Amino acid sequence: MSEKVNIKQLALELNISIATVSKALNDSYEISLKTKNRVWDLAKQLNYTPNPAASNLRSNKTKTIAVILPCVANNFFSLAIKGIEEIARKYGFHVLIYQTHEDCEMEISFINSLLNGRVDGILTSVSSSEDNADYxxxxxxxxxxVFFDRVYENLDTFKVTTDDYHISYQATSHLIECGCKKLAYLYGLENLPAGKARFSGFKDAIDANGLTISDDFIVKYSDDENTNLEHIKVLLNHHKPDALFSSIEEFVIPSYTACKELRLEIPKDIKILSFSNLATAKLLNPSLTTITQPAFEIGNEAAKCLFKILTKRGIDDDKSIILKSELIKRASTGC
Structure with a gap:
């Protein structure tokens, strides 16, 4: 049966016109997603297999999108990919994933290789190593x-981010309410709007509570985990903060390790919280207070925005979409 099924049979089965089936199979913006899904589901059920080369030539589409991001192994990005793939499947699209490993040159090289029509659109979370806004x-x-999470502002396209400033302010206030007065900041993503917004929220909460922070209480991220560990140990040994606010989850293990090596008890001697989507955060000893971003929803929303562009629907909607993160209080802040 699968060898004989054709567009006409799909149309008869669904009680719609042959033209509608053809347009649905070719992802036409004229056809609703509900109807497309009906057609795609039946086509799959009956093993309908159009000639992909001919179809792509007619529609000038590859039915493929690319996702370019720093690291697949990162918990946030692995969840975001799931959100992207859910929407891509609904539209019958394939997803190609490229890891930049925080290398801007690699990022540009990947994108340039896709500009010859290999994909219909791109979702990207940019590298933090330098500013590529002009590119x-x-x-x-x-x-x-479409940009998600790590974005460049003031560009004419959709951007899906979280409330980095407000959640950082809230988290810093939580530490202060727990009795902390000498707060240190572990600074990541300093070249990107997200990193700058997180630090601004932290600093403004410090200022609003009549506290101060010096450069000695700021540790900037290094690609080398051992370097981060040594810098945190120097911070804890020489300046003795009573709280560590980590702007990225890559600081979490070095922070816990440093406290263990220096025999500092969390949260009695020092409190720790971090931006993190680590599934194991609640299993750390003590469990880690986190600022958790809605990673799946960010990927999902970003993919929806890309398909707005591809289907020419909703392209005049607000292009700056901000989702809310959540402060999850656990034992590492101790109150």
Whole structure:
């Protein structure tokens, strides 16, 4: 049966026109997603297999999108990918994933290789190593592109982020309410709006409570975990903060390790909280207070935005979408 099934049979089965089936199979913006899903589901059930080469030539589409991000192993990005894939499947699209490993040159190389029509659109969370805003300002004019989490502001495309400033302010206030007065900041993503917003929320909460922070209480992220560990140990030994606010989860293990090596008890001697989507955060000893981002929802929303561009629907909607993170209080802050 699978060898004989054709568009006409799909149309008869669904009681819709042959033209509607054809447009649905080719992902036409004229057809609703509900109808497309009906057609795609039946086509799959009956093993309908159109000629992909001919179909792509007619529609000038690859039915493929690319996701470019720093690291697949990161808990946040692995959840975001799941959110992206859920939407891509609904539209019958494949997803290609590229890891930049925080290398801007690799990021640009990947994207340039995709500009020859290999994909219909790109979702990206940019590298933190340097500012590439000028490159992306030209890129958004050439290819459907949506930023998520790590973005460049003031570009004419959709951007899906979280409330980094407000949640940082809230988390810092929580530490102060727990009795902390000498707060240290572990600074990641300093070249990106997200990193700057997190630090601004932290600093403004410090100022609002009549406290101060010096450069000695700020540790900047290094790609080398041992370097981060040594810097945190120097901070704890020489300046004796009573709290560590980590802006990225890569600081979590070095922070716990440093406290263990220096025989500092968490949260009695020092309190710790971090931006983190670590599934094991509640299993750490003590369990880690986290600022948890809605990673799946961010990926999901970003993919929806990309398909707005591809289907030419909703492209005039608000292009700056901000989702809310959650402060999850656990034992590492102790109150």
């Amino acid at each position: 992306y300002e030209n890129l958004v004019k050439k290819v459907p592109l």
